[in-house]
Amino acid sequence: xxxxxxxxxxxxxxxxxxxxxxxxxxxxxxxxxxxxxxxxxxxxxxxxxxxxxxxxxxxxxxxxxxxxxxxxxxxxxxxxxxxxxxxxxxxxxxxxxxxxxxxxxxxxxxxxxxxxxxxxxxxxxxxxxxxxxxxxxxxxxxxxxxxxxxxxxxxxxxxxxxxxxxxxxxxxxxxxxxxxxxxxxxxxxxxxxxxxxxxxxxxxxxxxxxxxxxxxxxxxxxxxxxxxxxxxxxxxxxxxxxxxxxxxxxxxxxxxxxxxxxxxxxxxxxx
Numbered sequence: 001x002x003x004x005x006x007x008x009x010x011x012x013x014x015x016x017x018x019x020x021x022x023x024x025x026x027x028x029x030x031x032x033x034x035x036x037x038x039x040x041x042x043x044x045x046x047x048x049x050x051x052x053x054x055x056x057x058x059x060x061x062x063x064x065x066x067x068x069x070x071x072x073x074x075x076x077x078x079x080x081x082x083x084x085x086x087x088x089x090x091x092x093x094x095x096x097x098x099x100x101x102x103x104x105x106x107x108x109x110x111x112x113x114x115x116x117x118x119x120x121x122x123x124x125x126x127x128x129x130x131x132x133x134x135x136x137x138x139x140x141x142x143x144x145x146x147x148x149x150x151x152x153x154x155x156x157x158x159x160x161x162x163x164x165x166x167x168x169x170x171x172x173x174x175x176x177x178x179x180x181x182x183x184x185x186x187x188x189x190x191x192x193x194x195x196x197x198x199x200x201x202x203x204x205x206x207x208x209x210x211x212x213x214x215x216x217x218x219x220x221x222x223x224x225x226x227x228x229x230x231x232x233x234x235x236x237x238x239x240x241x242x243x244x245x246x247x248x249x250x251x252x253x254x255x256x257x258x259x260x261x262x263x264x265x266x267x268x269x270x271x
C-alpha cells in the first residue's frame with residue numbers, strides 16, 4: 001500500500017499542472033491489441049477513428065470500463081452509439097475519466113460517410129470538460145477530430161485520425177495548458193477470415209512517437225484471442241473476445257513496465 005501512495009501523488013500533481021494529458025480512447029478489443037486500432041472496424045471507432053464506423057451496417061451500442069493500474073480514481077468509463085442511414089452514419093459518445101478530485105468528461109457527436117467504393121471519412125465535434133477542485137473550478141472547451149479510412153487492396157485498410165487539430169487549450173490564472181493534439185496512422189490487415197494484424201504509429205505533438213502492434217486470431221468459433229505490444233511507455237497486452245448472436249463481449253489486460261496491470265471490459269449490442 002505504501003508503494004501506491006507516491007504514484008497517486010505523482011499522478012495527481014501531474015493532473016494539476018496539465019488540464020488534459022490524453023485523449024482517452026475506449027474499447028477492450030483495442031486495448032488487447034496495444035490500442036493499434038486506427039483502422040479497426042467496430043463500434044469503438046467512436047473513439048479510435050470515426051471513419052471506420054461508416055463500414056458498419058447495423059445500429060450499435062456499447063459500454064466500456066477501464067480500471068487503470070487497478071486504481072478506481074483514474075478509471076475510464078465510456079458509452080458509444082452508432083446509427084447508419086442512407087446519407088451516412090451518425091455517432092454519439094460520452095466518456096469520463098478520474099474521480100471527484102479530478103475529472104475529465106468528453107461528449108462527441110460525429111458523422112461518417114463513404115466517399116467512394118474504397119474510401120471513408122469522418123468528422124466529430126467534442127465538448128471537453130475538466131473539473132479540478134473548488135480552487136481551480138471547471139472549464140469546458142470545444143474541439144474536433146477528423147478521420148480517414150482507405151482500402152488499399154482486398155482486406156488491407158489504412159487509417160488516419162487526428163484529434164484536436166485546432167490545438168484548443170484550457171486557461172486559468174494558474175495555468176495555460178493545451179489539450180493534446182494527437183495524430184495516428186496505421187493499417188489493419190485481414191490475413192485470413194480468422195486472423196487480423198494491426199499496426200499503428202501515434203504522435204502527440206508534445207511527446208515521442210509511439211509504435212504499436214496487435215494481432216487477433218479466432219481461436220474457435222465466436223472466440224477471439226488478442227495480443228499487443230507498444231513503446232513509450234513499454235507495455236504488453238492481451239485479451240479475449242466472445243460473440244453470442246447480437247452481443248459481443250471483450251476483456252483485456254495490459255501491463256505497464258512500472259505501474260502494473262490495467263484491466264478493461266466492453267459489452268456491445270447490434271440491432
